[in-house]
Amino acid sequence: MSKKSALHINKGTSDAPYINPKWKGGSRPELDIESLCSLLLKGDSTGLSKAITLIESLAPKDKVHARKLMSMILPKSGGAHRVGISGVPGVGKSTFLESYCAYLLAKDANVKIAILAVDPSSELTKGSILGDKTRMESIGKDTRVFIRPTASNGHLGGVAKSTYEAVALCEAAGYHYVFIETVGVGQSETVVSKLVDTFLLLAMPGTGDELQGIKKGIMEMADIIALNKCDSGREAAARQNAMELQSALQLVTRIKDDWQTPVIQISSIERTGMELIKEELDKYYRHSNLKGRFKLNRIKQSEYWFEQSLGELLFEKLGEKKDWNQKKADFLEKVRNNALTPFEASDQFIEEILD
Numbered sequence: 539m540s541k542k543s544a545l546h547i548n549k550g551t552s553d554a555p556y557i558n559p560k561w562k563g564g565s566r567p568e569l570d571i572e573s574l575c576s577l578l579l580k581g582d583s584t585g586l587s588k589a590i591t592l593i594e595s596l597a598p599k600d601k602v603h604a605r606k607l608m609s610m611i612l613p614k615s616g617g618a619h620r621v622g623i624s625g626v627p628g629v630g631k632s633t634f635l636e637s638y639c640a641y642l643l644a645k646d647a648n649v650k651i652a653i654l655a656v657d658p659s660s661e662l663t664k665g666s667i668l669g670d671k672t673r674m675e676s677i678g679k680d681t682r683v684f685i686r687p688t689a690s691n692g693h694l695g696g697v698a699k700s701t702y703e704a705v706a707l708c709e710a711a712g713y714h715y716v717f718i719e720t721v722g723v724g725q726s727e728t729v730v731s732k733l734v735d736t737f738l739l740l741a742m743p744g745t746g747d748e749l750q751g752i753k754k755g756i757m758e759m760a761d762i763i764a765l766n767k768c769d770s771g772r773e774a775a776a777r778q779n780a781m782e783l784q785s786a787l788q789l790v791t792r793i794k795d796d797w798q799t800p801v802i803q804i805s806s807i808e809r810t811g812m813e814l815i816k817e818e819l820d821k822y823y824r825h826s827n828l829k830g831r832f833k834l835n836r837i838k839q840s841e842y843w844f845e846q847s848l849g850e851l852l853f854e855k856l857g858e859k860k861d862w863n864q865k866k867a868d869f870l871e872k873v874r875n876n877a878l879t880p881f882e883a884s885d886q887f888i889e890e891i892l893d
């Protein structure tokens with residue numbers, strides 16, 4: 539996280555409630571985690587925003603605060619339906635979210651919706667997320683909606699951590715739905731699929747016999763597929779595409795969880811098909827709840843991220859050892875010269891480092 543987006547707290551501003559009352563002045567005021575936590579639990583969106591900034595921060599002091607905050611809110615988390623929205627850039631994810639959320643907002647006066655955008659390659663796509671923010675302006679003005687692009691430190695693990703914790707914070711703040719939009723490139727889908735209860739894939743009618751915007755592996759991850767851009771006047775082509783998709787899906791029927799992924803035709807621009815999406819999302823939610831897979835899935839995801847993070851941190855900490863770079867270079871040289879196999883070299887290297 540860059541300095542710019544780190545937490546800036548000034549005495550006497552609207553940040554005042556978060557400042558430790560015992561703070562005697564100095565360059566950086568102490569955070570009052572208790573009051574930040576209680577604001578968050580009341581559903582205060584500024585508090586939520588600050589809390590997310592805090593958990594994203596890499597400053598050692600913030601990390602201590604963040605840990606404390608997370609331990610306080612974790613017991614209050616878990617209440618939302620977490621939905622991942624995926625699909626290639628341009629398929630209409632942001633437009634869909636805007637239309638679908640507008641539909642949910644109109645249907646239920648008390649609904650609270652959080653939208654997180656995951657972007658592991660922020661430099662490349664900064665523009666698109668900023669564009670999304672303006673695109674979602676109509677729902678963004680609604681006090682029941684919270685929109686937040688997840689900051690990225692360039693690596694997937696960092697994005698996963700911030701998103702995982704941001705979801706928990708949103709839930710503690712009382713949000714009923716947490717939508718996570720991926721940028722649809724690289725590994726972002728895999729990360730998001732392991733952070734959500736339901737994975738909604740957007741596709742669009744293809745040209746010719748090619749189905750646009752579907753990667754094979756992704757199709758298997760999808761719990762629901764929405765064929766977007768089925769605008770009026772294009773019904774025949776849309777139906778044809780939906781059928782092709784549905785038959786392609788027969789090949790990937792998920793025996794393990796007894797679910798046939800439906801293909802829904804929608805137009806995010808014309809806002810059609812939104813009620814069908816709601817029906818299918820609710821249906822899948824009930825389906826996985828019935829079989830107890832819902833809870834199990836979340837537990838498995840937490841286990842997965844624990845293992846992932848362990849590996850990543852271990853590597854990071856080892857890398858901080860003083861002779862890591864020199865030793866590594868030495869072993870690499872031996873691999874280059876064919877004096878050691880890559881496997882023997884790494885084995886010996888780790889043994890020496892741990893000694």
Ligand SMILES: Nc1nc2c(ncn2[C@@H]2O[C@H](COP(=O)(O)OP(=O)(O)O)[C@@H](O)[C@H]2O)c(=O)[nH]1
Pocket residue numbers: 625626627628629630631632633634766767768769804805806807808
């Ligand atoms: N015709 C049509 N265009 C759409 C529809 N949904 C989105 N778009 C357009 O597709 C483009 C990409 O949409 P966007 O939501 O930014 O896609 P994202 O990159 O997946 O988030 C925009 O120009 C949208 O206006 C739709 O249902 N019909």
Ligand SMILES: [Mg+2]
Pocket residue numbers: 631632633666670719
């Ligand atoms: Mg988008």
